[in-house]
Amino acid sequence: MNLLEPSLPNLEILQIGFNLFNELGKSDESTPVAEQKIKGFEKLENLHLEGNKLVDWNQVLRLSRFPKLKSLDLSENRITNIIGPQDPEDFKLLESLRLNDNDLKEWSSIDQLGLYKSLTSLWIANNPVMAKAAEDATADNSGKPDVRTITIARMAHINQLNGTEILKKNRIDAELYYLKNAAFSTVGSEPSAIRALHPRFEELCELHGRPDTSDERRKATSDLLKDRLLNITFVTKDSIDGPAKTTVQRGVLGSMTVRNVKNLVQKLLRVPAMRQELLFMAEDPVYAGVMHKVFLKDDLRMLSHYDIEDDTEVIVLNKAK
Template sequence: MINWAEACEVLVYLPNLQDLQLGHNQLEHLRPSSRISTLEALPNLTTLNLDSNSLGDWVSNMVSCSLIPQLHNLMIPFNTITVIPCRVDTTATKEPTLSLHYLAISDNPISNWGDVDSLVTWFPELHELSISLEPLASGIPPGASRNFVIARLPHLAKLNGTEVTGRERIDAELFYLSWIGRDGQLSEADTEALNPRWKELAIKYNTSTEKSKSIGENLGSHMISVSIVKIQGPVVKQQPVLVQKARTTLRILPTMTVKAFGMKLKKAMKLLSQVNPKALWILSTLESGETIPLRAFDADPLHDLTWSGVEDGTLIGLVV
């Protein structure tokens, strides 16, 4: 085993080194050597792999990595990172930013969306990210974790090895905006604190940031229009589906439960059996004219439709 300081003292004799693998070394910190600077030791290093160590202190580790001038790819999966604090930038304390293009932090115990938001403050040029989505899934619609990561990181072009298309980004950001808007109880300040890109996205998509009133003048003012089409299964996310021409348009309340929506759908479309929530999908129409399924409905029949990302103008597919 070799610690970080010892590695730098050895690698000073390899000034052209570009890729360093220090996985499985039981590293608990990246404390610099007192004998040689990190800049002298690693002047041309672009890729650093710290897989499967015991690195947990995010700030001190990022400060150490910022001393590597050419670093663009950083892998820290299977470590002990639990919190990613927002970078401090004040007159008293100014923590560094890093010019990373690729970051891998999968299989760390990261479960707070605030940690994802903080990544932008450390890596303003981050284009590719590897992160475990399952720990982030609590309290949001099923299958929405990928959408929420994309919406929170404006320059992300690839997530967990899969390209983020322009269409996917638009859908993810609009879905995220609709999710933010469902909670009318939070103040504007609290909403922005929990969702730093809220106002930026609202401006981008010309959406109001005014908080909705708790009591409406009438139910009609809160109703939305959705369109439902029948699609042929089996359905694979992001893969084109066959859509029947007939389209049913309904005026509904977004606070309606999935179960109640299914009953309304059965009546409107003259279906013979009850609608299974698992047969409902949010759809998107591409510029090519093809229709793709973005995500399945929330499987809990007692959750309201906003959990599934239903909003005014949503196209819904019913698998037949």
């Protein structure tokens, strides 16, 4: 890239994808790679490096001093881990970063990305860490946070993830949910160990309050997690009183959250989670034989919160219709 710059001093967009680069110019073995900044490109705002063979984030840091760089595409490379800014000038204006289809394996890389404070839009699908988290969250219906929730909670500054806007409510929900799970999973751990696993933990406690992890609360949570498997029939309808369109049965735990139920329904019935309105009919606690509608409105609540019973029929309405 150093060879290109003298001939292209006014360049604003540079596309050099699919060139099999594994480094960005020759390196001086006597100096750390991250300190060997590529100079020039004073007007460059948008740089495409997708489809190359970059592995080392230190090579990427060589681009960090382009004074107007706002968008960087590193999709389809082989980057294995991320390193945060080495000084305040690194990628000072970078707003948009694409890291789809790389080889990120640890959540620590996402934590490091969160240190680039100007970064507001991130694309990060199809990395091993995401695939593993998705499997963990759905394989045992355990109510663990999903991939999007974890990513939003770990990165304080992004407002768009994989092309989808993060609303204020989305962020609050994600941070509360993540904070609760982080607290219960680290009960008894040293503060340094908690910080290593969840760098934003104390920050989130200051924002939302410290979760109650007392013995009583843990026992209550433990009891919920032991709930028997509930046989639920999910039925798609155009209206509450309308005919059933599609029906499927599944066993779910009472400890499963409404958010994860919606994700499950999305896979089973092809109704997008964001469009779903879930409800079931329950007998009125006062008037025998009178049925009333119970809406599953709170994505962060467990099914057991709604006293849902075995063999219940849950109606799935598509709010887009």
